Amino acid sequence: MRVLTLILYKLAKRCRFALGFNPAEGAAPNHKKEAAEKNMSTAEQREQIAHRQAILLDLLMLILVVLDLSWIAFDQIFGIKLIREQLFDAFLPQFSSWYFEEVHQSFLLYESTIFGTFFIVEISLRWVWAIWKKRYAKWFFYPIVHWYDVLGCIPLSSFRVLRFLRVIALLYSLHKWKFINLYNYSLFRLVIHYYNIAVEEISDRVAISLLEEAKIEIRRGTPLSKALAQDVFRPKHAELTDWAAGHIQAGLQLHYHRHRYEIQAYLKDIIEEITHGNKELKQLQKIPVLGKSIQQDVEQAVSSITFGVIDRLTTDLANKEHLVVLETTVAAVLEVIFQMSEHSKGEKDNLANDLVIESVDLIINRIRKKRWQEVEASWKA
Template identity: 40%
Template sequence: MMLPRFQNIKSPLNWLSVMTDLLMLGLTVFDLAWLMFDALYNTNMVKKIVDPILPFYESIHEDFYFYDGIIVSIFIVEFSVRWLIAIQQKVYAKWFFYPFIHWYDVLGCFPTSSFRILRLFRIIGLTYRLHRWQVIDLNNYALFTTLTYYYNIAIEEISDRVVIKVLSQTKSEINRGQPLNEAILSQVLQPRQKEIAELIGQTLQEGIRAKYPQYQKLLEKYVVKTVENTVINNPEVQQIKRIPIVGAQIQETLNTATSQIVFGVVDQLITDLSAADNQPMITLVTESILEVFLQPQANKSTELTNELILEVIDLIVKRVKVKQWKAL
């Protein structure tokens, strides 16, 4: 049973809104039940059953539109008051948006059989409003969770189709030769060139500080081995090696000293790159590289950029086509 939880209502204005919603919900349920009963009363079988029990209902049936008009008048007054409140609280951007958004309330006020069924949407809207007020909790009901599940599926399918349509149009623009990549460079990347350079520089320095200590010994071994091979194969060093007695020792000393000097220079350079004091210099160098990279491109470079953009779009489309709701 759906039991209200009025302890969640604090403000007197909220109390008034909730009580109005409950009253209109009850009136709408009564109205729809009456509409169904009156429609069945038109059949001879139901009329023969009802007349002995409710002999006065025949006169009510004859004036049904009058009584229904009273209920519709209440609906119109309630709708008008809510519209005025929405205007006063600036709920929507324009004052005339309210009837378009609540179109089912407007059409449901028409006293014709084809529009009366739309009053069912009033029940749905009022019930969901009470759910948002936390007066009732629809999550405890299987029907609501089932409808929510299929609603989310429908929204995902629609949004996926919209995204795929937009990306497909983007691909068509690129294939037709429209300068989308130039627009991206001039309107997106170039205005943020300084911020991008700072981000790249900070990321580079953080990466060096985090990873270089792990690979410092490995780099030292590589430098030592490379210098050793270079020194050994150097013709002048080979002539020094031929000096009797001290030639080999001189070569080894020269090899060690050269390795230490080269590695010291490389190690100091990498350490300086990660120093916070050198961040402006790193940013300046990165910004200079970006400035060259973001200049209008040659034909081959443009073709490459277009191919990269198309491949990225294909990858995004492939990802969008994955039905996330099937994985639930």
């Protein structure tokens, strides 16, 4: 109750700003605000007026609900015979006698007439407003969504407890209107934290259960390679081509020049190994005087030509001007892969199922990680 009183005090203080009253200037008009309102369009002015009216209505209902709950709490305490005799009869005998005879005996009638009428009228007006603004898909959805408001109007003690939920809903509504910031209160932050824990635990269990069922269906069903190729990858053929070609080109730009000389040395060793075993080139050694030199020149020429072609091809593919060539090559390769996947059979077909199941397992492992534990660990750090 102390926290609620503090919140109400701050609400009353901020209400002066919501009405356009500037405490620093007293009752004097706020010329800057008037100038800003003149520059607003008619729609913006209407929206601002509706915003203020909604805030004022929520404030009014919050005050009424708090007063009603305070009165209910007082009457419940007054109804305890020991407290009434030892406290009220002893110190306020006239008030105690009058309240017991006139109010306490007919408390349900008075409370329902004074506050219950306001609550019923307010809910009816909000319901009509929701229908007019088409807030929900069906006209009867409002009382279902705001069930605690409807049941709280029933004049029974078991239902009047639901008005505490109304207080929470009104405070949260003012929070959404950015009239107050509930995160400034440690109690609210604590409640939200445990609420998030409950939501995360429930949603994680539901998600894991659904994914486990999906794995069972994948194992029971037909192989997925054909379905993946036709329904998933083929419609994204162009996007996959652009993505793969872009990454290949970026990789060539980044790594080729770093390892250019290593590639050249590797090609030279391979060519020397092949040419040394070539019978035709061995015949060149039989040429008097110049045979060995000619053989070395031929090997060097073959090595230079081969590396030159590869170097030029790789450099061109790494150039953005030749991206179309790379995309055409990647598109052709992907098309071959799609066709093979659509007509694959046997073990290769089951590979797609295994990949999907392993991907689902990876998602399940991610879901099993408790984010709220990480949040609490960050608080302790």
